[in-house]
Amino acid sequence: MGIPLSISSDLDLELEDIIGQCIGILGIRGSGKSNTAGVIFEELLRNNYPLSIIDIDGEYFGLKEKYEVLVVGRGEGVEIEVDENCAQEIAQISMEKNVPVVVDLSGFLSEERTAFLREYLDALWNLAGKLRHPYIIGIEEAHEFIPQGVKTELKELIARIALRGRKRGLGAIVISQRSAKVDKDVLSQAGMLFLHRVVHEVDMRVYSELLPWRKAETKEIITALSTGECVYLNGDTVIPIYVRERETFHAGFTPSLEVVVTPELKQVSQAIIEAIEHAKQGKGKKNRIDQLEEQLVHLESEALKKDETIARLEGIARTLGYIKVEVPQPVYPDVQNISKAIVHSVEHPGGSGSHIPAPSYSSVRRVAVNGEHVSAAAPVGVIDIEPLESSGQSTSLPDAVGRHIERIVGRAARGNILHRKILGFVIGHAPISYSVDQIAAWINCARGVIDNDPPRDFLDAGLLVRERRSGKMHYHSNLKAFVAREFGLFQPDIAPSDLHRIKVMLHARLVQLGEQ
Numbered sequence: 001m002g003i004p005l006s007i008s009s010d011l012d013l014e015l016e017d018i019i020g021q022c023i024g025i026l027g028i029r030g031s032g033k034s035n036t037a038g039v040i041f042e043e044l045l046r047n048n049y050p051l052s053i054i055d056i057d058g059e060y061f062g063l064k065e066k067y068e069v070l071v072v073g074r075g076e077g078v079e080i081e082v083d084e085n086c087a088q089e090i091a092q093i094s095m096e097k098n099v100p101v102v103v104d105l106s107g108f109l110s111e112e113r114t115a116f117l118r119e120y121l122d123a124l125w126n127l128a129g130k131l132r133h134p135y136i137i138g139i140e141e142a143h144e145f146i147p148q149g150v151k152t153e154l155k156e157l158i159a160r161i162a163l164r165g166r167k168r169g170l171g172a173i174v175i176s177q178r179s180a181k182v183d184k185d186v187l188s189q190a191g192m193l194f195l196h197r198v199v200h201e202v203d204m205r206v207y208s209e210l211l212p213w214r215k216a217e218t219k220e221i222i223t224a225l226s227t228g229e230c231v232y233l234n235g236d237t238v239i240p241i242y243v244r245e246r247e248t249f250h251a252g253f254t255p256s257l258e259v260v261v262t263p264e265l266k267q268v269s270q271a272i273i274e275a276i277e278h279a280k281q282g283k284g285k286k287n288r289i290d291q292l293e294e295q296l297v298h299l300e301s302e303a304l305k306k307d308e309t310i311a312r313l314e315g316i317a318r319t320l321g322y323i324k325v326e327v328p329q330p331v332y333p334d335v336q337n338i339s340k341a342i343v344h345s346v347e348h349p350g351g352s353g354s355h356i357p358a359p360s361y362s363s364v365r366r367v368a369v370n371g372e373h374v375s376a377a378a379p380v381g382v383i384d385i386e387p388l389e390s391s392g393q394s395t396s397l398p399d400a401v402g403r404h405i406e407r408i409v410g411r412a413a414r415g416n417i418l419h420r421k422i423l424g425f426v427i428g429h430a431p432i433s434y435s436v437d438q439i440a441a442w443i444n445c446a447r448g449v450i451d452n453d454p455p456r457d458f459l460d461a462g463l464l465v466r467e468r469r470s471g472k473m474h475y476h477s478n479l480k481a482f483v484a485r486e487f488g489l490f491q492p493d494i495a496p497s498d499l500h501r502i503k504v505m506l507h508a509r510l511v512q513l514g515e516q
């Protein structure tokens with residue numbers, strides 16, 4: 001007789017049944033997946049079963065109401081903010097010291113999430129190979145990380161854990177609202193499935209392949225499931241069950257009008273927190289040294305280039321000392337003044353009293369900068385989006401989407417002013433690609449400044465793209481792809497047209513940041 005788990009009164013499940021298992025929890029939004037996962041986690045924690053939960057929406061910190069769980073990452077309930085540099089240490093502490101961990105990724109951008117998970121899961125996989133004791137990893141929104149038909153390093157890692165972790169005692173709980181988008185190999189190999197309600201035909205097809213029933217029967221049973229009910233599938237056992245409600249605070253609950261009070265939360269031991277802080281500081285120092293070394297190499301190569309330029313110019317000066325050439329004085333347009341005037345006229349449309357001549361957009365559509373033609377495209381003429389007011393949409397976006405927009409804007413607002421100006425200009429003039437010379441003329445700075453300090457933060461975040469063309473660096477906006485990547489995950493709660501609305505909102509906010 002093993003240790004019983006109290007997941008559902010309709011189900012006799014024991015702790016031993018979970019070891020090394022790949023468990024799938026599927027269903028549409030609001031069908032009760034996170035509750036089911038939360039109940040399983042509660043039962044595991046009650047029995048001191050070590051685990052990690054990869055939490056995309058910051059829903060699981062409430063487990064601390066009853067259990068000592070370490071919450072790391074970036075988000076509302078996080079105890080220690082960490083990035084991928086500490087991922088290995090946290091994995092080690094979790095596995096070696098049996099500390100349950102919630103990795104809250106809700107405040108990370110997409111690349112940061114991927115980078116963290118690659119480090120973290122790789123470390124868990126390697127440690128499990130050495131320690132070989134039971135451990136389980138829960139992954140919310142699994143379709144994001146193990147998408148059907150796409151190959152990524154992270155997907156291979158998760159699929160490896162799900163399919164081959166058993167020998168190491170390593171199990172996985174994959175949770176997804178997009179059954180059809182989760183890698184089929186992982187789903188078909190899952191030894192235990194909790195199939196909540198689905199409605200879309202594509203998801204129903206996936207269920208039909210997994211369940212031993214006729215198609216029509218499957219559809220009838222699955223569509224009749226209400227919140228918290230699901231079909232439990234394990235080998236020959238196929239039974240509809242009702243999963244009990246979570247005992248601990250569920251931060252991802254569907255909001256109602258009742259006032260919600262966040263409960264008092266348990267803390268993991270201070271020694272563990274200190275160990276992570278220590279690792280973090282060590283990494284921080286190391287990173288700073290790496291950064292300074294990189295800067296040094298860069299500055300040395302810049303100094304070398306400048307020495308070469310000085311030597312070349314000195315050569316030219318010597319030659320010019322011997323000859324006298326008279327050339328008529330060419331008349332160049334005053335680029336500085338023109339760009340100032342354009343900025344001025346954008347900031348004060350129709351305004352008067354300026355000492356700078358304020359040409360209309362059409363009169364400065366093409367000006368020469370360093371012999372190169374600059375498309376002085378007027379913002380209003382080039383923006384490839386319609387303004388929010390005219391989009392005809394009035395439905396509000398889900399709160400989580402609003403929060404994510406604020407997070408992205410907040411992070412951009414923390415970027416330095418030069419980077420924000422570059423971002424604002426390039427996004428404001430999408431989809432055209434601009435050379436460094438052109439951007440420098442528009443935002444009124446020396447070209448070398450951008451070369452020396454490119455907007456790495458926004459390039460890394462995927463908001464901007466930089467590429468070399470005809471020997472020169474060019475920048476263009478990547479906002480559309482960025483929005484699809486960052487917010488695609490909220491579908492089907494939001495429609496494709498909402499992605500467009502989000503893009504319009506972000507466009508306006510990011511352009512504004514460049515003007516502050």
Ligand SMILES: Nc1ncnc2c1ncn2[C@@H]1O[C@H](COP(=O)(O)OP(=O)(O)OP(=O)(O)O)[C@@H](O)[C@H]1O
Nearest residue numbers: 029030031032033034035228243244245252253254
């Ligand atoms: N077994 C249950 N008994 C009572 N209430 C439940 C049960 N399961 C879920 N709920 C409630 O239903 C709502 C939705 O549940 P949950 O957040 O688990 O859904 P979900 O499928 O994870 O949704 P999402 O895809 O949006 O994350 C929550 O308010 C939750 O408290």
Ligand SMILES: [Mg+2]
Nearest residue numbers: 033034035252
């Ligand atoms: Mg959920």
